[in-house]
Amino acid sequence: MEDDNLDSNSVEEIDSEKAYVFCLCMCHHHCMKDQNLESREKEEAREENKMLKFFDILQQDKPEDAANANKGRFGHDENEESELVSLCLGISSKGKPTKDEKMNKNGTEKREDEDMETRLVLGLDINLDPEDQAEGAINLSTESSVGEGAGKEEEATEMWPPSKVLRTMKSVDKSEASQVDQPKKTRVSIRARCDTQTMNDGCQWRKYGQKMAKGNPCPRAYYRCTVSPSCPVRKQVQRCAEDMSILITTYEGTHNHPLPMSATAMACTTSAAASMLQSPSLGSQHGLVNSAISSIINSSGPNYYNPNALNFSTYQVSRPHQFYFPNSSISTLNSHPTITLDLTAPPTSSNSSFTTCMPKYSSTNLSFSSGFSPLQCSMPHQKPWGGYIGYFNSGPLTQNRNQGGNFLLNTGNQPSLGHHHQPIYMSNNNVSQQSSPDPIFAATKAITNNPKFQSALATALTEYVGNEACDGRLRENHVLESAELNLKLCCENSIGCASSKCLNMSSSSLKSQQGNSSIFPLTLPEQWK
DNA sequence: CGTTTTTGACCGGCGC
């Protein structure tokens, strides 16, 4: 990331087209061999930096937003809420807690975080420990609970301590042995057709190992997130033994840093899936998933670095809401509860989601047949009504303005089987799923499209906001409405995650640039007003 | 020359 020389005038310099180009830059860099494409990537990266800088500028212009956000995630100006959709996910404020600075022990890390101030933080971890939940410290993992969670992170700079350190810790503090009873890190496994070594999910990964796994002729590769040096997130990538065109990517852990916007799609999806897996009722009742969504809000607030970021983690579930997955099961293999999102199932008539495909694995299986990839269009909310065309994985990304404010995406369906990429046309109202699965968006959409999921989320938000977040300034009904709208946006915009900076700027700052087709999907679509 | 990948060694958990 370079481009430190942007001046404040960059706001005017960013035209609408660039604005939605930048979000694509990281989506396909692993797959691009072509020199021209590489150079274009660099250009796009520069545009992303511009946009990030742009966010900071806007944030500086509106310090009250940060203050409000620190009060509560719904603490926007009420007048604005009539125009804006209040996702309130992952806004970074200049008023970040000082622990940010503590984490930035050297200049490099600090700059990295500065660059990512506008990015989102999403994680898989939900702490099942009731005490931690009460504190709003959310963590799925037993191991990573060392140093994770809102109440603990200040002492921890190494989120995923080396095994030697872990061993030492375990030997020192036997009192924590109770955690042994808890499952290990929750994993979210995503099956998707992919002809490249890894799915490009927007994050930066470094390979640290490769092993032959039993029962699979293909080696399993181990990657760790390198966006932040201390990020504990790991992923495993392995080809499916039965179908080599299917890539199984398993995510584990929570990013302890703001995510690049292009990575929020995956993070959002895995977070939602993990949230469902972590439902207290799921363990004892097959197929019945407790509200993933009551877990979306972390009440005591601060996310690791970003106090306003939405962490898909379990807030106290005072009133569990449940919804049903026809074919789900839990895998506790290796003590790792795993939820599998199967994005390879053939399309069905349903475009929402939880289809009735039988589980392929003895884990929580969600089969999605809908279609397109947030891997490529990971920030369509940057310009959801403007649209672009992208390819899943290795195909070239091109852009195409769509007059009607619609979203046009070429998913590069089943790239391993050819390169005839059929475009998917998505209107504001629904998604035509004419092609086969495109991974993460499908998952996100499937999860968030579930009416019960929406209802549960809305209720959870209502409870949360009504009780705590807004000092009584917002009416519950208003919040509920917002929550429902947010959910719709989550689905329609494919990732369910949007920077609230986008929210803040969408109406007042950017209307002139985009007209009705704001690059930020934060203006309320007509049909929802 | 810094970063990333490769790959054999090592470790811990688990079942027998």
Added chain:
DNA sequence: GCGCCGGTCAAAAACG
């Protein structure tokens, strides 16, 4: 205790 297996480490090699 032993062996198997999954996962990680770290030195060397490769890469840009």
